[in-house]
């Protein structure tokens with residue numbers, strides 16, 4: 001029997017809404033930590049999708065040092081929303097990234113949930129203030145945005161809305177920490193939160209450079225892995241800058257390289273994601289990665305990622 005961390009006892013059971021990429025990964029993490037999970041999704045092939053997922057996830061769990069058996073008795077699945085949310089201590093929502101759908105979903109479940117139920121949405125971009133707009137009590141609803149896959153990646157961005165209580169934020173931080181995650185309390189609601197805004201800023205330039213024929217896609221990967229990726233995994237970008245300034249720290253860095261950075265910002269590409277660009281870049285991705293299947297590429301990526309995570313933990 002999997003023991004539940006003492007900090008997790010009060011967050012049991014958990015309802016996971018939406019059994020797609022993110023919902024299934026969250027459900028696995030919750031089960032592996034001994035929690036009971038009710039998984040809701042309106043899709044007609046739910047049982048099949050769940051079976052497929054749990055049949056293939058054991059190697060990842062074992063690499064993470066988490067149990068991979070004994071889940072059946074603690075997992076229930078279904079397409080009855082009221083049944084799934086009644087009595088839940090936590091709800092982690094992972095439906096499609098559509099404002100209206102999420103708004104309606106949270107308003108619909110409100111009459112059936114306990115006064116203390118913690119309401120979390122995995123939304124990548126939509127702020128809690130918008131999602132909770134149609135709710136009577138908005139105080140326990142907030143964003144718990146993971147990096148994909150939540151089972152593996154440490155970061156969860158905890159982003160309260162205007163009406164979220166300090167208690168709900170604290171509960172979310174305790175909940176995710178007890179699950180072994182690295183939650184970050186984001187102080188202010190902004191579109192895309194933080195990790196994706198940073199990621200997308202860099203991806204814009206990477207795609208522009210590939211589109212301009214400056215580098216191939218696989219060259220960008222190697223350049224980043226052998227320089228920025230390595231540095232950022234150890235120190236992050238801001239401490240990296242501070243150290244880049246030598247004894248003078250951040251201020252010296254900005255005085256020294258600030259003008260060059262400014263020039264570079266002006267020169268950076270502004271790619272539009274229109275159909276022609278998508279087709280052009282898709283062709284380039286086939287040139288770079290087409291010899292291997294997505295599953296083969298993902299497997300190698302996962303193994304490397306897990307090895308890096310293990311080294312970090314040590």
Ligand SMILES: NC(=O)c1ccc[n+]([C@@H]2O[C@H](COP(=O)([O-])OP(=O)(O)OC[C@H]3O[C@@H](n4cnc5c(N)ncnc54)[C@H](O)[C@@H]3O)[C@@H](O)[C@H]2O)c1
Pocket residue numbers: 017018019020021022023040041042043093094095096097098101105122123124125145146147148
């Ligand atoms: N994929 C990512 O990289 C990623 C990362 C972090 C956060 N997110 C966020 O997580 C959420 C889910 O993303 P995903 O990638 O798992 O999407 P997905 O398309 O894989 O899964 C969405 C699931 O929601 C279900 N669904 C459809 N209508 C529903 C309804 N009315 N109620 C409940 N469920 C419904 C679908 O059947 C599907 O199984 C989104 O808000 C997304 O922004 C995604």
